[in-house]
Amino acid sequence: MLRFLFRALPHFALYVLFYGQFLLPAHAAATMQLQVAMQGDVLTCSASPVSLPDGLERALRDGSEISVNWRIIVEIERKYWLNKSVASIELNRRVIPDLVSRSWLLVDQTSGITRRVFALREATDFLTVLQHFPVLDRSLLSAGQAYVVKVAVREREGEVQDSWWRTWFGGENSSASSGFTLP
Amino acid sequence: MNSLRLMRFLPLLMGAALLIGIAYLWPSSSISGGSVLLTWINIFLMLGLAVLCLQYGVRLLREREEPRPGSRLRAKLVMALVGMLMIPSMVTQITANQMMERGLNVWFDVRVDTLLDRALDLARGFYGRVETDLKRGMQQYVEDPVLLASLDCGVDYAALNTRLGQIMRKEGWHQLQIFDPSERLLAGVQQSGLEALEADAFGENAKLAVTLGRVMTDLKTAAGSEMVTGFAPLVNQQKNVVGVLRAEITLPAGVVQSARAVEQDYRTYRELERNRQAIGSLFTNTMLLVTLIVILIAGGVAVVFARQLTAPIGRLAEALHRIGEGDLRVSVEETTHDELGSLVQSFNRMAERLRQNVAALQRTQQELTEALDNSRQRRLILEKLLSSLQTGVLLCEPDGRIRLLNEALKSLLSLPSGWIPGRDVGALCTGRLRSIGVCFEELRNQQQEQLQQELDVSVGKANLHLLLRGARLYSGGTKGLSGYLIVIDDISSLAEAQRSKAWAEVARRLAHEIKNPLTPIKLATERLQRRFSDQVEPVDVFDSCTHTIIAQVERLQRLITDFSTLARLPQPRLDEVAVLQLMDEMRNLYAPYARVQVASIDVEMRCLCDIDQIRQVLINLLDNALAATEAAGYVRLSASYAGEMVEFHVEDDGEGISPEALEHIFDPYFSTKAEGSGLGLAIARRIAHDHEGELSIRQTGKPTIFCLALPKFTRADSEELRG
Structure with missing residues (x-):
C-alpha cells in the first residue's frame, strides 16, 4: 500500500498542480468605488461599480430579469492568519422588466419591498448602487481596532439561486475593500 | 526508425494539442451559466487527457531499456483506436459547429427581429391605448360637479354611487371607486358584483396622483388577468384634492x-440573441464533452481490449525472449480459445518439442563427449604405449598411406623427415628401406592375415637385423579392412647372442671331442721323438715330422683353448681401473716394438672394467695391428673421454679392411690371417659387450681405427662397488 502511495505521489502532485490552480480563490481587482463612513452610531457604506456591467442596460431593455447579490463583510485584519470575520451581510436585489408597459419592477428580496419604475436609469441604479447602506452598529466595533470592509457584487440574469456551488463558477463582477479604524 | 521516433513524440504532441485546445476553450467573462460549467468540465477532462499523454510521452522519452513485451503494441492499439474515434468525432464536431452557426444566423434573422419588434409595439400600443383612454376619460371627471358636490357637504352615498355607476357604464370601465384623501374608500361600483369591493392599499402611483394632482395609471396583475388602474384626483374649486377617483x-x-406571449417571445428572442455566443459555446462545449466522454470511454475500452489482445502476445514475446536466452522451461498460460489461444498452444507444443530435442541433444552431446574423452584417453594411452615401446610400430591405411608411426620406428630405422602420416609407404620405402616396402606389399597382396619376416637393413654404418611382423586390421568382422599394422623389432643383439651361443656350443663340443685326444697325441709324439730320434734314419725327416705333429697339435690346442675361452668366457669382474695403468702396461709390453706408440693420457682417467679381459682385448687389437703393419707403418694406442664412455683407439697404417672382410670381421672363425683362429675379434667384441661397451671399426683404412668404448667410472659406480 505504501509502495503504491509512493509511486502515485508524483502523479498526484502533477494533477494537483494542474487542477489546484482552479480551486484557488480568484483575486478580484478593485473595480468598485467604496466609501465607509460612520453616520451616528451606524457604520454605513456606499458602493458603486466603476462602470456598469456589460450588457446590463441592454438586458433590462430587452426584458431580461437581472438579479444582483451584494456581499458586505467586515473583518479584523490579521497578518499571519485568516482575517477574523465580524459581520457578513448579503443583499439580493432583482429587477423584472415589463416590456408591454415599458416599466421595471424593482424587488428588494431582502426586505420584500417592490416598486415599479418607468425609467431605465432608476432600475440600473437600484441594482448597482448602494447609498449609505447601514452595515453595523457601532457597539459591535472596538475602538482603535483596524477593520477591513469588503464589498463584492455578483450580477446574473434571472433569479438568484443560492446554490453553494454557484460561487465556484464565474467571478464577482465588482469588488472592493477599504480599511478603517474606529477612533 | 523515423516513424518509431515520431511515435515516441506522438503522445507529447497530443498532450500539447490538448493544452492548446484548453487555452482556446478557456472561458471568457462574457460567457456564463451552464456553458461555463460545461467548459470547465471539458477543460478538466482535456487536462486529464493531456496529463496522461504528457506522462506517457515523458515516460517514452526517458525509457532507456527495452519496454515490457506487448506494451508498445498495446499503446499503438490504444492510440489507433482513440485516433479512429477522435478523427470522425472532430470532423463531426466541426461540421455540427458550422451547422449550428448557420442555424443561428437563420434564426436571428433581421425579419424575425423586425417582426418581434412590431408585435411588441402592437402589444404596447394596445396597453398604451387603454391607459391613454383611461387617463383621458378620468381627466373628464377630475372636476366633476356631481362627485365634488357629493363630497363637499357630507357624503351622499346614494348620489355618489349613482354617479359612479353612470360614469362606469358610460366609459365602459369595469370598476370605479372613490376615496377620500386619506385613502378611505367612500364608494365604489363594479361590473362583476360586490365580492371584490374591498379596496387595495394605495400604491405609489396613487399617492403620486394625490401629491401631484395628476391622473396616474398603473398596471395590476391578479389571478391570471391584468387590469389597468387609473387614479385621478378630485379637485374642488379651491384647487384642493378632496378625493381620489380610482x-x-x-x-x-x-x-x-397574446401580448404577454409576444413579450415572452421577444424577451426570449432577445436573450437568445444576447447569448448567441454563449449558445454557440454551449453547443460546442456539449459536443466537445460528448466527444471527450466518447474518447475516454473508447480509450478505456481500447485499453481493456488492447490489454486482452496484447497480454497473450506479451506473454509469448516474453517467453520467446526467455527461450532466446536459453531458458527452455517456458510455458505460456492459455487464456483464450481464439486464434491467439491456438497460437499459444502451438507455441507451448513447439517449446516442449524444443525442450525434448535439446534434452536429447544434450544427452547425445554428453555421450559423444564421454566417447570422445574415452577415445582421447585410449589414443593417449596408445600414443604413450607406442612412444614408450622400443619396438617400431607402423599403422597404415588400406590404401597404403601412413596413419601412425611411433618414435621408436623413426629412431630404429633412422627414417628421413618424409615419413609422416598421410604419405604412401610404398613410395617411401626406397633404397636401404626397400626390403620393408617389399614386405608391406607382400602383406597387402597375400592371402594370410599375418606376415613375419627377418630383414637386414643398414642404418648408418650399422647393419641391423630386423624382425618384421605384419597383420591386417579389420573394423567390423573380416569384411571391412581398416588398415595394416607393422611391428619391427631390432633383433641384431638377439641374433648375435644366438650366434655366439651357437658358436660357444660348437666350441664346447670341439673342445670336448678334439682337445682330449690332442694331449696323448702330443705326448706320444714327444715320446717318439725322445725314444726313436737316435734309431730312425734319416733323423732329419723324423724330427721334422714329429716337430710338425707337435706344432700342429699345439696349434690345435690353442685353437681349442680359444674356442673354450669363447664358449666359457667368464662374467667380467668390474672395478675401477686407471686407464693410465692399462696404457703403461701396453707401453711396457710392446716396448720392443718401436712401431708401437702409446699416447700420453690424463692421469685421472678411470674406467669401469675387468682389467684382465680388457688387457686381453687391447693385446688382441695391438697384435692385429702389428700383424697388419709388418711391412711398414706404425701402430698407435690412445685413450680419451667420449661422453660417458672411455674410448681406446688403436690405429695402424696397414692396408686396411676390405668391405667383404668388414661385413664378417667380428664373426667367429673369420680371419684374414692364414694361421688365425678367427676368434680374437669375436671374443674381444663379446668382452666389450659384457662390459656394456662397444668394439667397432671407426675407419677401415689409412689409418685403420678400432675403437673400444668402455663405461666411464662414476661416483655412482664407486658407491655401488662399496655397497
Missing part, C-alpha cells in the same frame, strides 16, 4: 395572453 379596466384575457 378606475379599473380589466384587459381582455385573449389580448393580455
Whole structure:
C-alpha cells in the first residue's frame, strides 16, 4: 500500500498542480468605488461599480430579469492568519422588466419591498448602487481596532439561486475593500 | 526508425494539442451559466487527457531499456483506436459547429427581429391605448360637479354611487371607486358584483396622483388577468384634492395572453440573441464533452481490449525472449480459445518439442563427449604405449598411406623427415628401406592375415637385423579392412647372442671331442721323438715330422683353448681401473716394438672394467695391428673421454679392411690371417659387450681405427662397488 502511495505521489502532485490552480480563490481587482463612513452610531457604506456591467442596460431593455447579490463583510485584519470575520451581510436585489408597459419592477428580496419604475436609469441604479447602506452598529466595533470592509457584487440574469456551488463558477463582477479604524 | 521516433513524440504532441485546445476553450467573462460549467468540465477532462499523454510521452522519452513485451503494441492499439474515434468525432464536431452557426444566423434573422419588434409595439400600443383612454376619460371627471358636490357637504352615498355607476357604464370601465384623501374608500361600483369591493392599499402611483394632482395609471396583475388602474384626483374649486377617483379596466384575457406571449417571445428572442455566443459555446462545449466522454470511454475500452489482445502476445514475446536466452522451461498460460489461444498452444507444443530435442541433444552431446574423452584417453594411452615401446610400430591405411608411426620406428630405422602420416609407404620405402616396402606389399597382396619376416637393413654404418611382423586390421568382422599394422623389432643383439651361443656350443663340443685326444697325441709324439730320434734314419725327416705333429697339435690346442675361452668366457669382474695403468702396461709390453706408440693420457682417467679381459682385448687389437703393419707403418694406442664412455683407439697404417672382410670381421672363425683362429675379434667384441661397451671399426683404412668404448667410472659406480 505504501509502495503504491509512493509511486502515485508524483502523479498526484502533477494533477494537483494542474487542477489546484482552479480551486484557488480568484483575486478580484478593485473595480468598485467604496466609501465607509460612520453616520451616528451606524457604520454605513456606499458602493458603486466603476462602470456598469456589460450588457446590463441592454438586458433590462430587452426584458431580461437581472438579479444582483451584494456581499458586505467586515473583518479584523490579521497578518499571519485568516482575517477574523465580524459581520457578513448579503443583499439580493432583482429587477423584472415589463416590456408591454415599458416599466421595471424593482424587488428588494431582502426586505420584500417592490416598486415599479418607468425609467431605465432608476432600475440600473437600484441594482448597482448602494447609498449609505447601514452595515453595523457601532457597539459591535472596538475602538482603535483596524477593520477591513469588503464589498463584492455578483450580477446574473434571472433569479438568484443560492446554490453553494454557484460561487465556484464565474467571478464577482465588482469588488472592493477599504480599511478603517474606529477612533 | 523515423516513424518509431515520431511515435515516441506522438503522445507529447497530443498532450500539447490538448493544452492548446484548453487555452482556446478557456472561458471568457462574457460567457456564463451552464456553458461555463460545461467548459470547465471539458477543460478538466482535456487536462486529464493531456496529463496522461504528457506522462506517457515523458515516460517514452526517458525509457532507456527495452519496454515490457506487448506494451508498445498495446499503446499503438490504444492510440489507433482513440485516433479512429477522435478523427470522425472532430470532423463531426466541426461540421455540427458550422451547422449550428448557420442555424443561428437563420434564426436571428433581421425579419424575425423586425417582426418581434412590431408585435411588441402592437402589444404596447394596445396597453398604451387603454391607459391613454383611461387617463383621458378620468381627466373628464377630475372636476366633476356631481362627485365634488357629493363630497363637499357630507357624503351622499346614494348620489355618489349613482354617479359612479353612470360614469362606469358610460366609459365602459369595469370598476370605479372613490376615496377620500386619506385613502378611505367612500364608494365604489363594479361590473362583476360586490365580492371584490374591498379596496387595495394605495400604491405609489396613487399617492403620486394625490401629491401631484395628476391622473396616474398603473398596471395590476391578479389571478391570471391584468387590469389597468387609473387614479385621478378630485379637485374642488379651491384647487384642493378632496378625493381620489380610482378606475379599473380589466384587459381582455385573449389580448393580455397574446401580448404577454409576444413579450415572452421577444424577451426570449432577445436573450437568445444576447447569448448567441454563449449558445454557440454551449453547443460546442456539449459536443466537445460528448466527444471527450466518447474518447475516454473508447480509450478505456481500447485499453481493456488492447490489454486482452496484447497480454497473450506479451506473454509469448516474453517467453520467446526467455527461450532466446536459453531458458527452455517456458510455458505460456492459455487464456483464450481464439486464434491467439491456438497460437499459444502451438507455441507451448513447439517449446516442449524444443525442450525434448535439446534434452536429447544434450544427452547425445554428453555421450559423444564421454566417447570422445574415452577415445582421447585410449589414443593417449596408445600414443604413450607406442612412444614408450622400443619396438617400431607402423599403422597404415588400406590404401597404403601412413596413419601412425611411433618414435621408436623413426629412431630404429633412422627414417628421413618424409615419413609422416598421410604419405604412401610404398613410395617411401626406397633404397636401404626397400626390403620393408617389399614386405608391406607382400602383406597387402597375400592371402594370410599375418606376415613375419627377418630383414637386414643398414642404418648408418650399422647393419641391423630386423624382425618384421605384419597383420591386417579389420573394423567390423573380416569384411571391412581398416588398415595394416607393422611391428619391427631390432633383433641384431638377439641374433648375435644366438650366434655366439651357437658358436660357444660348437666350441664346447670341439673342445670336448678334439682337445682330449690332442694331449696323448702330443705326448706320444714327444715320446717318439725322445725314444726313436737316435734309431730312425734319416733323423732329419723324423724330427721334422714329429716337430710338425707337435706344432700342429699345439696349434690345435690353442685353437681349442680359444674356442673354450669363447664358449666359457667368464662374467667380467668390474672395478675401477686407471686407464693410465692399462696404457703403461701396453707401453711396457710392446716396448720392443718401436712401431708401437702409446699416447700420453690424463692421469685421472678411470674406467669401469675387468682389467684382465680388457688387457686381453687391447693385446688382441695391438697384435692385429702389428700383424697388419709388418711391412711398414706404425701402430698407435690412445685413450680419451667420449661422453660417458672411455674410448681406446688403436690405429695402424696397414692396408686396411676390405668391405667383404668388414661385413664378417667380428664373426667367429673369420680371419684374414692364414694361421688365425678367427676368434680374437669375436671374443674381444663379446668382452666389450659384457662390459656394456662397444668394439667397432671407426675407419677401415689409412689409418685403420678400432675403437673400444668402455663405461666411464662414476661416483655412482664407486658407491655401488662399496655397497
